[in-house]
Amino acid sequence: MPHPRVKVHRMFELVEPIAAVTFSQIPNEAFLALGMRNYWDGYFAGRAAPLGPAPAAVVHAVFYNFADGEVARHIPWVWGKTTPQEAIAVRERGSAAALRQVLGELADSPGLVRVADLATRAAVSAPIEGRALYAGLRDLDVPEEPVARLWHAATLLREHRGDGHNAALLAHGIGGTEAHVLLALSLGMRPEEFGRVHHLPGEQLAAVVDGLRGRGLVDTAGGFTDAGRQTRDRIEALTDELAAPAYEVLSADELDELISGLEPLATAARTIDD
Numbered sequence: 001m002p003h004p005r006v007k008v009h010r011m012f013e014l015v016e017p018i019a020a021v022t023f024s025q026i027p028n029e030a031f032l033a034l035g036m037r038n039y040w041d042g043y044f045a046g047r048a049a050p051l052g053p054a055p056a057a058v059v060h061a062v063f064y065n066f067a068d069g070e071v072a073r074h075i076p077w078v079w080g081k082t083t084p085q086e087a088i089a090v091r092e093r094g095s096a097a098a099l100r101q102v103l104g105e106l107a108d109s110p111g112l113v114r115v116a117d118l119a120t121r122a123a124v125s126a127p128i129e130g131r132a133l134y135a136g137l138r139d140l141d142v143p144e145e146p147v148a149r150l151w152h153a154a155t156l157l158r159e160h161r162g163d164g165h166n167a168a169l170l171a172h173g174i175g176g177t178e179a180h181v182l183l184a185l186s187l188g189m190r191p192e193e194f195g196r197v198h199h200l201p202g203e204q205l206a207a208v209v210d211g212l213r214g215r216g217l218v219d220t221a222g223g224f225t226d227a228g229r230q231t232r233d234r235i236e237a238l239t240d241e242l243a244a245p246a247y248e249v250l251s252a253d254e255l256d257e258l259i260s261g262l263e264p265l266a267t268a269a270r271t272i273d274d
Contacts, residue, residue, distance in 0.1 A: 009236075011262075096145065118258040124142065
């Protein structure tokens, strides 16, 4: 059944920190032990593995929001150190271990099994058309262990939404690097301070901002114009709309139960690596 957008968006806020344990210290160390040179080798090996040994251009297209050349620094180099199958296993083990560690006693709570089951029902029910990364993930076996199953479900839901978000960006003419610049601005940050783009040459980031300014999305001070805010809001609304089918398998009561059950788990997951 269809659910209110506010609840669909709340699910994004709750599954994101659980899925994001993948990018924390324990999984990173596991990939370094395989021979990865740095964090980003492990990131691309783990996240791209469900696509198989796809070339850099395909991974770049699917991931959407990396600057030109970023993916090619890691793909296919990582496949000389590991295989997609091994990367999938290492990522799952490391992520489950990280999530278990940060959840503490919650990892063995009776409610976690129910939450993992509800999240999994949603995670494996969405349509795969146009969702390349989600489709690759959904083709994997669902872990039996509850904490690993919860992480797997959160990751499926995250990437399902992410595939839809990329489609929304594309529909609004926002490129990958532009998306990160707009996100930085929405957080009150300068692009050169923001995670995935801070390392890019200053002139490259300035050119992106100038392009957004030329389209009327950014003002002379480097903040959002009204048109920029409206575009951002439309993209978020469309992203939620495209994410909604994953939850239609759940009744209203089941979705409320899932949201309630995820609240303490997501709160705990946000403290990882603190």
